[in-house]
Amino acid sequence: MKIFISADMEGVTGISRWEDVRVGSDTYQRSAERMSQELLAACEGASEAGAEEILIRDGHGSARNINPMIFPANVTIFEGWGGHPYSMLEGIDNTFNAVFYLGYHSPAGTDANPLAHTISSKKICQIKVNNLLVSEFYLNQLIALSEGVPSAFLSGDQGICNEARRIYPEIVTVAAMEGSGYASRIFSAEKTLASIRTGAQKAVEQLTHIHLPALPDRFEVDVEYLYHFDAYNASFYPGVQKVSAKSVHFESQTVLDLMTTLKFII
Numbered sequence: 001m002k003i004f005i006s007a008d009m010e011g012v013t014g015i016s017r018w019e020d021v022r023v024g025s026d027t028y029q030r031s032a033e034r035m036s037q038e039l040l041a042a043c044e045g046a047s048e049a050g051a052e053e054i055l056i057r058d059g060h061g062s063a064r065n066i067n068p069m070i071f072p073a074n075v076t077i078f079e080g081w082g083g084h085p086y087s088m089l090e091g092i093d094n095t096f097n098a099v100f101y102l103g104y105h106s107p108a109g110t111d112a113n114p115l116a117h118t119i120s121s122k123k124i125c126q127i128k129v130n131n132l133l134v135s136e137f138y139l140n141q142l143i144a145l146s147e148g149v150p151s152a153f154l155s156g157d158q159g160i161c162n163e164a165r166r167i168y169p170e171i172v173t174v175a176a177m178e179g180s181g182y183a184s185r186i187f188s189a190e191k192t193l194a195s196i197r198t199g200a201q202k203a204v205e206q207l208t209h210i211h212l213p214a215l216p217d218r219f220e221v222d223v224e225y226l227y228h229f230d231a232y233n234a235s236f237y238p239g240v241q242k243v244s245a246k247s248v249h250f251e252s253q254t255v256l257d258l259m260t261t262l263k264f265i266i
């Protein structure tokens with residue numbers, strides 16, 4: 001039994017400002033430690049239910065946020081950006097039994113987290129795939145699906161928990177925080193860690209009951225930028241057309257092609 005964990009930071013409990021997630025700020029170390037503690041709780045729960053190998057992919061910022069010293073022997077941490085278009089899911093393949101998402105957040109174009117964004121908070125207004133406004137979770141579960149691996153657990157803000165359950169009715173979710181304008185309700189760290197531990201355990205135990213949703217056979221992608229010059233720049237990538245001052249459109253037949261184009265135009 002092998003579990004892949006994709007880790008982000010903007011949905012970890014106790015985080016409500018951009019400075020909280022940026023290296024060098026007064027609160028960054030605290031955020032990184034909380035992120036590590038939530039990941040450890042997920043590893044403990046999954047291992048309790050029989051996970052033999054766990055790969056944690058650090059998917060935030062420098063991708064070097066996790067304290068590797070606190071994890072048990074069956075956990076490997078994949079840090080830094082290798083350059084593969086799978087990005088926050090770099091390292092996934094069909095030998096894994098499930099993907100977990102921790103510290104995940106609501107997408108750009110929604111209001112459930114003061115730090116709501118998709119891939120780049122500095123560039124992206126919103127991304128739509130087949131006319132659906134999508135999150136990093138949506139894109140990453142497509143990657144997992146294309147490798148035949150179910151998405152079984154997610155923790156993060158309340159908004160992304162709701163979205164995850166709309167796509168995967170059987171996914172186990174744990175809300176660590178709830179956004180309200182430019183504020184957040186921070187749920188108890190003690191309660192969140194306990195819920196992640198028991199939720200991860202339950203997710204592994206019920207894996208055999210998870211249904212894989214159908215993978216779309218083509219992707220019509222609309223990217224709206226915050227600034228017109230980013231749309232202009234993106235429009236020179238092969239297959240990408242500028243459709244308005246701030247937006248571009250492209251089509252992909254495969255998830256790898258979709259993620260490759262996004263990697264180069266964001």
Ligand SMILES: [Zn+2]
Nearest residue numbers: 008009010060
């Ligand atoms: Zn992040």
